[in-house]
Amino acid sequence: MTAVLEVRDLKAHFFTRRGVVAAVDGVDFSLQRGEVMGLVGESGSGKTVTGLSILGLIDPPGRIVAGSIKLAGQELVGADEETWRTIRGRKVAMIFQDPMMTLNPVLRIDTQMMEAILAHEKVPQEEARQRCRDALGRVGIPSPDERLSAYPHQFSGGMRQRVAIAIALLNNPELIIADEPTTALDVTIQAQIVAQVQKLAAEMGTAVVWVTHDLAVVSGLADKLAVMYAGRIVEEGPTADVLNRPMHPYTLGLLNSLPVRNPRGKPLNQIPGAAPSLLALPPGCPFAPRCPRAVDVCVTTPPAEADAGNARRLRCYNPLPSAEAA
Amino acid sequence: MSDVTLKTALPKEKVETPFARFVADYCSSTVAVAALAVVVVLIALSALAPWIAPQDPYDLTQLSIMDNMLAPGERSMEGKLYLLGTDDQGRDMLSAMFYGLKLSFFVGIVATALALAIGVALGITAAYFGGRIDTVIMRIVDLQLSFPAILIALILLSLLGKGVDKVIIALVTVQWAYYARTIRGGALVERQREYIDAARNLALPAHRIIFKHLLPNCLPPLVVVATIQVAHAISLEATLSFLGVGVPITEPSLGLLISNGYKYILSGKYWVSVYPGLLLLLTILAINLVGDRLRDLLNPRLKS
Amino acid sequence: MLAFLIRRVGQSLFVILAMAALVFLGVFLIGNPIDVLLAPDADQIERQQAIERLGLDKPLWQQFLIFLYDLVRGDLGKSFVHGTSAVGLIFERLPATMELALVALLLAVFIGIPLGIIAGLKSDSWAGRSIMTGSIVGFSLPNFWFGIMLILFFAVTLQWLPAGGRGPTGSLFGIELSLLNPAGWPNLLMPALTLAIYKVSLVIRLAYSGTREAMLQDYVRFARAKGLSRKRILGVHVLKNILIPIVTVLGLELGSMIAFAVVTESVFAWPGIGKLLIDSIGRLDRPVIVAYLMIVVALFALINLLVDILYSVLDPRVRLSESGS
Numbered sequence: 001m002t003a004v005l006e007v008r009d010l011k012a013h014f015f016t017r018r019g020v021v022a023a024v025d026g027v028d029f030s031l032q033r034g035e036v037m038g039l040v041g042e043s044g045s046g047k048t049v050t051g052l053s054i055l056g057l058i059d060p061p062g063r064i065v066a067g068s069i070k071l072a073g074q075e076l077v078g079a080d081e082e083t084w085r086t087i088r089g090r091k092v093a094m095i096f097q098d099p100m101m102t103l104n105p106v107l108r109i110d111t112q113m114m115e116a117i118l119a120h121e122k123v124p125q126e127e128a129r130q131r132c133r134d135a136l137g138r139v140g141i142p143s144p145d146e147r148l149s150a151y152p153h154q155f156s157g158g159m160r161q162r163v164a165i166a167i168a169l170l171n172n173p174e175l176i177i178a179d180e181p182t183t184a185l186d187v188t189i190q191a192q193i194v195a196q197v198q199k200l201a202a203e204m205g206t207a208v209v210w211v212t213h214d215l216a217v218v219s220g221l222a223d224k225l226a227v228m229y230a231g232r233i234v235e236e237g238p239t240a241d242v243l244n245r246p247m248h249p250y251t252l253g254l255l256n257s258l259p260v261r262n263p264r265g266k267p268l269n270q271i272p273g274a275a276p277s278l279l280a281l282p283p284g285c286p287f288a289p290r291c292p293r294a295v296d297v298c299v300t301t302p303p304a305e306a307d308a309g310n311a312r313r314l315r316c317y318n319p320l321p322s323a324e325a326a
Numbered sequence: 327m328s329d330v331t332l333k334t335a336l337p338k339e340k341v342e343t344p345f346a347r348f349v350a351d352y353c354s355s356t357v358a359v360a361a362l363a364v365v366v367v368l369i370a371l372s373a374l375a376p377w378i379a380p381q382d383p384y385d386l387t388q389l390s391i392m393d394n395m396l397a398p399g400e401r402s403m404e405g406k407l408y409l410l411g412t413d414d415q416g417r418d419m420l421s422a423m424f425y426g427l428k429l430s431f432f433v434g435i436v437a438t439a440l441a442l443a444i445g446v447a448l449g450i451t452a453a454y455f456g457g458r459i460d461t462v463i464m465r466i467v468d469l470q471l472s473f474p475a476i477l478i479a480l481i482l483l484s485l486l487g488k489g490v491d492k493v494i495i496a497l498v499t500v501q502w503a504y505y506a507r508t509i510r511g512g513a514l515v516e517r518q519r520e521y522i523d524a525a526r527n528l529a530l531p532a533h534r535i536i537f538k539h540l541l542p543n544c545l546p547p548l549v550v551v552a553t554i555q556v557a558h559a560i561s562l563e564a565t566l567s568f569l570g571v572g573v574p575i576t577e578p579s580l581g582l583l584i585s586n587g588y589k590y591i592l593s594g595k596y597w598v599s600v601y602p603g604l605l606l607l608l609t610i611l612a613i614n615l616v617g618d619r620l621r622d623l624l625n626p627r628l629k630s
Numbered sequence: 631m632l633a634f635l636i637r638r639v640g641q642s643l644f645v646i647l648a649m650a651a652l653v654f655l656g657v658f659l660i661g662n663p664i665d666v667l668l669a670p671d672a673d674q675i676e677r678q679q680a681i682e683r684l685g686l687d688k689p690l691w692q693q694f695l696i697f698l699y700d701l702v703r704g705d706l707g708k709s710f711v712h713g714t715s716a717v718g719l720i721f722e723r724l725p726a727t728m729e730l731a732l733v734a735l736l737l738a739v740f741i742g743i744p745l746g747i748i749a750g751l752k753s754d755s756w757a758g759r760s761i762m763t764g765s766i767v768g769f770s771l772p773n774f775w776f777g778i779m780l781i782l783f784f785a786v787t788l789q790w791l792p793a794g795g796r797g798p799t800g801s802l803f804g805i806e807l808s809l810l811n812p813a814g815w816p817n818l819l820m821p822a823l824t825l826a827i828y829k830v831s832l833v834i835r836l837a838y839s840g841t842r843e844a845m846l847q848d849y850v851r852f853a854r855a856k857g858l859s860r861k862r863i864l865g866v867h868v869l870k871n872i873l874i875p876i877v878t879v880l881g882l883e884l885g886s887m888i889a890f891a892v893v894t895e896s897v898f899a900w901p902g903i904g905k906l907l908i909d910s911i912g913r914l915d916r917p918v919i920v921a922y923l924m925i926v927v928a929l930f931a932l933i934n935l936l937v938d939i940l941y942s943v944l945d946p947r948v949r950l951s952e953s954g955s
Binding site for chain 3: 357469472473474475476477480481484557561564565568569570571581584588591592594596599600603606607610611614615618
């Protein structure tokens, strides 16, 4: 069965006045139908840029410089703008972080929903409207008719995000990129949104890339995890496996810094140092300066991606031994 | 894990002071640098006018009515060359333009400085004390800003009469409200910030908080507004003088020169109106270009 | 919505009242009303009549009420120069100024907005940059000098357009308008252009920054992510958002155009209220000055009111927050 999404050696660079920023520097992964992948990393790791690349929304001064993105077998890198336009909102949809800003404040909800349908299909207005009503129902918004005539600022944050999800689902896309959709929301609402997306992915067979910096959020939701650092995926594998048996020191660092993993009364665990500036990456592995397990080769040559058995992939010369875990 | 030292030093980025970066950013636009150069040259020329102008066009003893309305490049009967011609009183256009420019800068800069002082004082007071004082001051500001500057100036000058000082008063009256509003906006935002609370908690006296803490952070938009307002003031003075309500005809003003030349336009004697206007345009344009560049640099919103 | 309207109308009336009070104080308290409102060559009988009519022997607050009453009736004395009602004089010349200001406003909108949007979308191209440079030149131009240059070029050198004055007019409900008579259009062109140039530049810059800012907004990105065509994004999403600040500014600018008409009318000898004002200042025809002030204030208040209403129609956030919460 062809994968819904196949990303090979994706590189997206930004050409700024102060230098070239290699925001995404060689990312590989694939997704099957209905699979949910958590793309985890700190800010600046390149996870958002990866998501935007899949939709072709990287604007100057950035662009995709190398690599391939295949959506259901169709190559997208190098496609012209009109091809991208037909894909966006139809085969791939995106949910952004801040629902307050993604909905246009001066337009009604029904306008913004119906235009997503009408941009891709010629259907009569009433049919489009009905589909919107259904979509709102599916994300658990009551009295959809009233909601359709309303404006975004009349909704709460959680509701707005549900509307954004509904819009994403309108044309039954094969893939959804969710870029930190719950970061701006209350913890209680967070849980609801996560549950919603999970249910819909299962029901409709939509693959999901859930981009986040919060491991806790994706741990219950994702089928597999990919950890990003400085523009590359450093570790990938089935969720439970990665969480229980992390192999990359960075992943272990992330896990250990989760508050729930820290005993009371002791100082919080942190990864020492800070993420490197993408304008001045060290030679060798970008994590080496902060890595407790770094050896000589780590400092000189960047590690290549390698198969680590059991659907696990890893970029590390000196991974954690299997015994070492939480 | 917290006492583990880093294995290798993280590579360092180039560091420059904010001011150096500001200057470098400003200079990255050749137009802006050229404009700044033009402004500096014009100010120098106008300041040096009494020494470099071939003639003092407002000293009646130096004028000869026989030389009037000579075209640019013509010579008078005694052989004096008038590069840009003369006006109907026999004034050398080139000299008159230098003197006029001097007046324009004088009026523009003095009026802006005074309006700035008054506006900032009132605006910061309104922001800092809030409540009734704030409401009263801002109501006056709003009322005034909803009126076109030219009308306020016209009415004031019709009451006060002509004169350089009166023009300055009119310009100050028209401008102060912009500064008051700009600084109040900035001060209100800054007032909420923690460092003001910290200063308050240290029981620093109000004027010290205002001058040493609040004010410096509100400066950038003020600089932009002030620059553009100088250009505005120069334009307004010229307009008022053109209309005959500004400076009296014994004073040099580019607006007056243009108005003088207006009656000769239809007979094709263009030079009395055209050249002073070009100088005026150049001056205002250069100042506006500088102000525009400053605004681009100091406006946080469009910084991507 | 109704509550909003009533409140706004109330505010406008308040402003007019405040202005009337200011003018009243200026004329009756600080100045000498006799000097201001009565011709210098009035004789004893006329003086006595004026004192009685204005109630100058009565307490100040009564004088104010009489003043307001006169205001509402449209009687602010007779022009010294023309001998007719000052208010009547202003209303007679008002259509000339209004049509000039309106044509200039239309020019500003229909030239400025498209140019500004183009510049905003292609800000790094040759076209975008020249538009923006042109706009700075446009608003640095001294208005009166530009008018003179236009006359020099089109009227004196090329002889295509008349040098000044208002051309033949057509009549509608007794109001004379150049717009109604095509023979009058050549006369309207240069003054309108002169008046408009500053506004066109302003509108270009507003549309430019509005467009650039809008394009950076998340909702534009989201619209692109939905697969909407560029035409739709611009025409619907962006346009509606940038119209709001533009409408606000244009409304305010209409008022200032009426004021700036003073300069344009002087250059082109256009018989509107601006020229009347300058002439009156020069000839110390004070009743006309007072009448001008009051009428212009009322006009501005009206324009501001209309702009606010238009603004609330365009921006639903304003409308709904006023009525509901």
